[in-house]
Amino acid sequence: MKAAIITKFGKPDVIEITDLPQPKLKKGEVLIQVKAAALNPKDILIRKGKFKIATGSKFPMQIGHDLAGMVVDSNGSTMFKNGAEVFGMINGWSPRTCAEFLHVSEKELYWKPQNLSFEDAAGIPLAGQTALQAIRDMGNLKPNQKICINGASGGVGTLAIQISKILGGYITTVSSGRNLEFCHSLGADKMIDYSKEKITESDQKFDVFFDVFGNYSFPKTKHLLTKKGIYISTVPGGKIIIEQLKNPFRRQKAKLVVVKSKSQNLKWLYEKIETNLIKPVTDKVFPLGEIRAAQAYIETKRAKGKVIIKIE
Numbered sequence: 001m002k003a004a005i006i007t008k009f010g011k012p013d014v015i016e017i018t019d020l021p022q023p024k025l026k027k028g029e030v031l032i033q034v035k036a037a038a039l040n041p042k043d044i045l046i047r048k049g050k051f052k053i054a055t056g057s058k059f060p061m062q063i064g065h066d067l068a069g070m071v072v073d074s075n076g077s078t079m080f081k082n083g084a085e086v087f088g089m090i091n092g093w094s095p096r097t098c099a100e101f102l103h104v105s106e107k108e109l110y111w112k113p114q115n116l117s118f119e120d121a122a123g124i125p126l127a128g129q130t131a132l133q134a135i136r137d138m139g140n141l142k143p144n145q146k147i148c149i150n151g152a153s154g155g156v157g158t159l160a161i162q163i164s165k166i167l168g169g170y171i172t173t174v175s176s177g178r179n180l181e182f183c184h185s186l187g188a189d190k191m192i193d194y195s196k197e198k199i200t201e202s203d204q205k206f207d208v209f210f211d212v213f214g215n216y217s218f219p220k221t222k223h224l225l226t227k228k229g230i231y232i233s234t235v236p237g238g239k240i241i242i243e244q245l246k247n248p249f250r251r252q253k254a255k256l257v258v259v260k261s262k263s264q265n266l267k268w269l270y271e272k273i274e275t276n277l278i279k280p281v282t283d284k285v286f287p288l289g290e291i292r293a294a295q296a297y298i299e300t301k302r303a304k305g306k307v308i309i310k311i312e
């Protein structure tokens, strides 16, 4: 089967398309013919070797965590039959969705929303579950509470706006000026252009500050939080881990979201998509052969929604 791999850590030119043996299935796994995969900043960091401790350094290493495709060997699954159209995200550190076929646990999948193309569906699982787990589960956002989403126009941010809207939040977004109207169209109530106004100088108070882009920190934003306000970061590191350890001793909390793929969460997203409460935001679709350009585009940090790889 055709698959995208890296042959060493480095720039996008370490990516190649090669032929790999068809994956073998373990118990609880199904075989998927991948129709589309989405790229995420995690794929770039892996390529650069920033997560070496987790991925190891064994090459060739495959690419990709998000997928939409068709079950071609259900392997005794009680959930999916052959021919089922699914979407999902693989957990852990063995990326492999940018390929013609992949083996995946059925617990990391759900049925693809019927009103979405494979390309649009592939962009939902990682970004959507990150936003859902951060805002609903860690932020505990309730109707009429105020949330600030910093980095609102990217893959996670565009879904974070829509999920906050469903949960009834009053949403302030932080983006570049060119994306103000775009954030408003997705459900933002108040939009801030970071080149004109520093959110840290604002006199607003938020119940939840979701730092999607990751250029703030709990110490820099705690004055923006309500008494029991919650700061959530997407970017792992020593500082946020130390801040989390201090949580039991104060009312305001600092949290780090680490996304995990769960069929229950994919089901939640599926239901909101099928009822048109969530719409996918696909920026660009690249064929598998142009995955180097697709990764280079994500690295510009200017993507407006998701970057997708179509597997022909």
Ligand SMILES: NC(=O)c1ccc[n+]([C@@H]2O[C@H](COP(=O)([O-])OP(=O)(O)OC[C@H]3O[C@@H](n4cnc5c(N)ncnc54)[C@H](OP(=O)(O)O)[C@@H]3O)[C@@H](O)[C@H]2O)c1
Pocket (backbone or CB within 6 Å): 040, 041, 042, 126, 127, 130, 150, 151, 152, 153, 154, 155, 156, 157, 174, 175, 176, 177, 178, 179, 194, 212, 213, 214, 215, 233, 234, 235, 236, 257, 258, 259, 298, 301, 302, 303, 304, 305
């Ligand atoms: N911990 C986890 O489980 C987890 C899961 C998913 C993602 N993440 C992390 O979350 C981060 C965002 O992921 P993503 O998929 O949303 O990335 P992305 O789609 O590549 O984000 C691109 C967006 O970043 C915005 N941006 C660029 N500079 C900015 C700035 N100075 N301030 C605010 N926004 C800015 C851009 O908006 P403008 O063009 O308007 O500036 C663009 O729309 C990444 O670091 C990723 O690794 C972590």
